[in-house]
Amino acid sequence: MKFHHLEPVTKGEFHLTINEADFDRSFFQRDRTDKFLTIAWNRGAEQVITIDGVKYDFPEQSILPLMVNQSFQFEKPGQVIAWQYNRNFYCIVDHDKEVSCVGFLFYGSTGNLFVRLNEQEQKKITLLFEIFIEEFNTIDNIQREMLQMLLKRLIIIITRLAKSQYITDKKLTDDKLDIIRRYNLLVEQHFRLQHQVQFYAELLNRSPKTLANLFAIYNHKSPLAVIQERVVLEAKRLLIYTDKSAKEIAYELGFDDAAYFSNFFKKQVSFSPSDFRAARLSS
Numbered sequence: 001m002k003f004h005h006l007e008p009v010t011k012g013e014f015h016l017t018i019n020e021a022d023f024d025r026s027f028f029q030r031d032r033t034d035k036f037l038t039i040a041w042n043r044g045a046e047q048v049i050t051i052d053g054v055k056y057d058f059p060e061q062s063i064l065p066l067m068v069n070q071s072f073q074f075e076k077p078g079q080v081i082a083w084q085y086n087r088n089f090y091c092i093v094d095h096d097k098e099v100s101c102v103g104f105l106f107y108g109s110t111g112n113l114f115v116r117l118n119e120q121e122q123k124k125i126t127l128l129f130e131i132f133i134e135e136f137n138t139i140d141n142i143q144r145e146m147l148q149m150l151l152k153r154l155i156i157i158i159t160r161l162a163k164s165q166y167i168t169d170k171k172l173t174d175d176k177l178d179i180i181r182r183y184n185l186l187v188e189q190h191f192r193l194q195h196q197v198q199f200y201a202e203l204l205n206r207s208p209k210t211l212a213n214l215f216a217i218y219n220h221k222s223p224l225a226v227i228q229e230r231v232v233l234e235a236k237r238l239l240i241y242t243d244k245s246a247k248e249i250a251y252e253l254g255f256d257d258a259a260y261f262s263n264f265f266k267k268q269v270s271f272s273p274s275d276f277r278a279a280r281l282s283s
Contacts (some may be wrong), residue, residue: 001017001018001019001020002016002017002018002020003015003016003018003133003136004254005089005136005143005144005147006066006146007088007089008138010088011086011087011088012031012064012085012086012088012089012090013036013084013088013089014083014084014085014147014151015036015082015083015084015085015156016081016082016083016084016136017078017080017081017082017084017099018081019079019080019081020069020077020078020079020080021077021078022077022079023074023077023080023082024067024071024072024073024074025038025070025072025073026042026071026241027068027070027071027241028071028238028239029241031071031072034086035068035086035087035104035159036068036084036085036086037066037067037068037084037085037086037091038065038066038072038082038083038084038104039063039064039065039066039082039083039154039155039158040058040063040064040066040072040074040080040082040208041062041080041081041082041125042058042059042060042061042063042064042074043061043063043080043081044060044081044160045060045076045078045079046059046060046080047074047075047076047079047094048074048075048154049064049065049072049073049074049075050072050073050075050231051072051112052069052070052071052237052240053071053240053280055237055238056112058074058093058114059114060114061117061122062114062115062116063114063115063117063125063161064112064113064114064115065105065106065115065281067106068075069102069237069240070071071220071237072162074179079272080140081129083151083154084130086129086150087101087126089144089148089252090151090152090167092146092196094195094269096255098128102138102181103155103163103181103187104159104177104181105155105157105158105159105162106183107137107181107182107184107185108162108163108166108177108180108181108187109166109184110153110184110221110226110230111230112168113162113252115158115161115162116161116165120217121157125157126152128150128153128157129156129157131150132147132150135147135150138156144276153171161204167217167218169217171217172214172217172218176214176217177218178245179204179206179211180214180218181217182204182213183200183204183223184226186200186203186204186228187226187230188202188274190232191227191230191234191253191254192231192234192252192254194227194252195228195231195254196227197211197212197223197224197227200223200227200282201211201223208223211223220255227264231253231254231264232265232268232269234253235249235253235261236263236264236276237271238252239273239276239277239280240277240280246258246261246262246272246273246274249261249273261273
């Protein structure tokens with residue numbers, strides 16, 4: 001079952017997908033023009049989700065936020081409920097950093113956030129889900145506002161749960177978490193051209209050492225590793241989903257020397273770009 005809300009003037013779109021057997025997303029191919037953030041709820045048993053060619057365990061009764069440019073496929077899509085929305089529908093509230101499209105759920109971590117729900121939390125999300133259904137079935141001139149309000153409530157609930165499950169060090173105060181979030185957002189915006197921590201540190205008015213200390217408290221991944229992993233991820237996507245040559249990909253990702261890019265990729269992945277592509281195509 002699918003529900004769909006479209007604002008003709010603003011082009012804002014909001015989708016609610018319920019237990020659809022063919023639900024997936026292929027950003028670099030079929031769905032590139034549809035820039036939707038996704039909040040997926042696995043209501044059934046643990047299953048596998050493949051994100052950009054990598055398999056992850058998607059625990060039972062857990063929620064996973066997915067970025068606009070992530071391709072994903074579920075082992076059992078029929079047990080997934082998903083909320084999807086574009087910037088024009090909801091992200092006009094970017095100033096509200098905690099619950100916006102650039103908030104903690106999508107930029108608070110460099111990894112995937114699998115947010116587990118206990119029995120009480122399942123009931124809370126189920127009740128909210130039922131209200132979503134009611135609002136999709138109520139066609140009037142305030143439907144958009146009602147759906148936005150419900151979506152914001154959903155994001156608030158999941159953000160609180162994600163923080164409680166992933167932020168365990170009390171030294172990571174909200175202002176420090178915001179620096180990490182802003183760093184991740186800046187990397188997403190500039191990684192194709194800027195590969196040095198110093199560039200991002202200057203934008204944040206912080207020293208590279210300060211950033212390194214913050215990331216060490218949070219997830220033990222250095223700021224440089226965040227940049228490098230984002231570049232490698234994009235390279236993998238382009239190798240898997242497009243027919244661009246390694247040289248074209250190198251230039252697209254800010255490398256003047258294709259050989260240097262190839263060496264960088266091999267150091268990170270243990271395969272050359274051509275060997276990586278060949279292995280993926282044969283699997």
